[in-house]
Amino acid sequence: MKNPLALLLVLFCCTCAPAQTTATPQAPLELETARLHHQRTAMYLLGGWAVANIGLGLTLRSRTTGALRRFHEMNAIWNTVNLGIAGIGLVSVLRQEPGALGAFESLQENFGLQKVLLFNAGLDVGYIAGGLYLLERARRPEADNDRLRGYGRSVALQGGFLLAFDLVNYFIAAGRTEAYAPLLGVTADGLGLTLTF
16 A cells, blocks of 8 residues: 555554554654754755855866866856755754654655655766766867866766765665664564554
8 A cells, every 4th residue: 555544544443442543653752863863964964065066166167277167167056056955955854843753754754865865866877977978078079178078077076976975865864764663563573553542
């Protein structure tokens, strides 16, 4: 089933005990705090990378020529988007209150983060390929070689950083998944259902 809540409802309705209610256990504050801290730290890291690239890119662009000038130019341009993403992500994380979610909702948030990171990792591979394509195009005699080489190197570098960033953060989030198992009644033997009377 696509909706786990519907599965819980079916399991609940199939029990013969009258007047029972289900309760999603609260995620321990430490687990929820760790999830939010991880996301906050990731956004600070992405924002820091972006600010450093924008600052260096703008400074070094004016002091260099040729392909190197274009490389720094693209680093600055590319990271304006990264800075926006980091800012939006940080505001979103700062609005969340640790312990406000139940175990199931917290697990859903963690899975959602993992899906986004894997999707982004796929895009990052595309960015690297795009950078390599620009470098290949720079070999043509009629091409704007400096621009293509500079932009190609920058896009490949930025894609490489983002790929490492997304994969590391994916594995950190995936490593947290097992900690949710006892909260949801999952054991080594399978899935259990916790009912509170």
